[in-house]
């Protein structure tokens with residue numbers, strides 16, 4: 001169900017995908033129509049097995065990735081008969097897309113209100129108690145019919161959580177191709193200074209406007225690319241955890257992620273140059289990666305040891321009250337570091353401790369999977385092509401923190417049998 005360009009070009013293709021989402025079985029009917037170019041329409045029918053407690057399954061009713069997508073938001077709500085809408089943005093994303101969207105909705109006769117989320121002390125909007133309460137106060141019980149997340153992954157997380165708690169659907173209007181979490185069903189929140197992922201909902205519709213995305217700052221574009229490059233090591237770790245820890249595996253979700261990653265790498269130069277082709281390829285890949293996680297129901301396809309390192313650094317920054325680094329910027333550099341560690345261990349016999357039992361038993365297989373993970377140098381080169389940081393020094397991660405994170409990061413997800421965990425526990 002990945003969004004491949006040849007498929008987008010094909011007129012009216014229908015794909016049926018049966019998937020298991022936690023305790024429910026959901027059928028997704030994906031109807032891809034070319035329309036004016038890249039217009040993807042997906043809808044699904046919840047045919048829950050009846051074992052759940054009345055939770056709603058994640059689905060996209062509409063997915064638009066094209067220039068001028070903002071203009072399609074108002075007709076979408078008119079079609080659904082929803083008028084009272086609450087738009088959540090921060091000062092930057094309001095300027096990037098929010099103001100224009102609000103205006104077009106008013107002109108269409110809708111009644112949008114605005115919640116301009118306040119930044120935390122560090123200067124960024126953070127998905128914490130303060131931001132969540134600010135949004136909850138702006139929601140009018142029994143009146144607000146839908147929420148609109150305009151902006152970053154963080155704004156999406158605040159909105160997906162508040163919407164979920166209030167039983168109000170939300171739609172996604174990303175303002176930068178910076179992360180693959182726009183479509184996610186879980187919300188990583190910072191509660192009492194601790195990062196915790198809370199169940200929430202995925203958007204009912206996504207309107208990704210290329211005119212907006214192409215004006216996104218380079219560092220955000222490079223971060224999205226870094227988040228995608230991280231799939232090299234997450235896909236490897238997923239296979240390894242399936243083999244050695246019996247963790248569930250899904251070929252289809254793996255294949256979607258692999259193809260999204262390959263497309264991103266093929267377009268690295270265009271992404272760095274922020275051409276329309278590059279931004280389209282990147283945003284498509286980020287959405288596909290999100291869909292792979294929704295299909296699988298867990299984050300395995302898109303998150304392995306490189307994400308655990310990134311989370312470790314993030315928590316340390318939170319503890320120190322430092323301004324957060326971009327998620328994808330950390331993931332990209334962490335992917336290069338993990339690649340070095342893994343190749344050193346499996347191919348050169350360099351271990352942080354002893355040789356893991358799993359490597360003794362499955363060395364050949366592990367090395368064959370590792371052949372798909374580019375060298376540290378190749379990953380850094382790709383990061384540079386996209387115009388993002390490629391080293392710990394550029395990120396500002398010191399040697400002490402890095403060494404500690406390499407030893408301890410696997411404990412962030414103690415139930416994941418990554419190769420990093422095997423190396424640290426050997």
Ligand SMILES: [Zn+2]
Nearest residue numbers: 180227327331
């Ligand atoms: Zn990520």
